[in-house]
Amino acid sequence: MTPADTARMAAVRSPVGFDPRRMLWVLLVATAALRAVAWHNATVMTSDGPDFLWQAQKLLGGDAGAALSHHYHPLYAALAAGCGLLLGGRLVDGAVVVSIAAGVAAVAAVYALARRALPDRPDIALCSALLAAVHSTSITHTSDVRNDGLHAALVVLT
Secondary structure, three states, rough: OEEEEEEHHHHHHOOOOOHHHHHHHHHHHHHHHHHHHHHHHHOOOOOHHHHHHHHHHHHHHOHHHHHHHHOHHHHHHHHHHHHOOOOOOOHHHHHOOOOOOHHHHHHHHHHHHHHHHOOHHHHHHHHHHHHHHHHHHHHOOOOOOOHHHHHHHHHHOO
């Protein structure tokens, strides 16, 4: 996206009169909050969660060989380990932060993709992002200790 694209997008207002960038920020905050509530209300962690946490523990312990020997890609575990360190060693919380951030990134990427495809229709971009934000599978996959949300965000970003 070039600076000219960004300037053109900023100049286009929604047909209903809302500033699309402001509405996007509201949607992204709501996306994060919705996923935090979903995690808070979850009764159990997904069955793959302990595997990702094991990988993160191995990475933090300096045993990269063991972490890399697992059949899951280590990116999610590495990000979870880094966030867990920032949160005082709380790996589960770090992993959930990565998942929620991936969900927010995926929603932002859907918005950007729709804006690029239909630059004169910010309302469609907002609706597309809203669907990505509130879809039940999206919420499930980006509010738990699992790498699906990270993969989804990376796919949409690329």
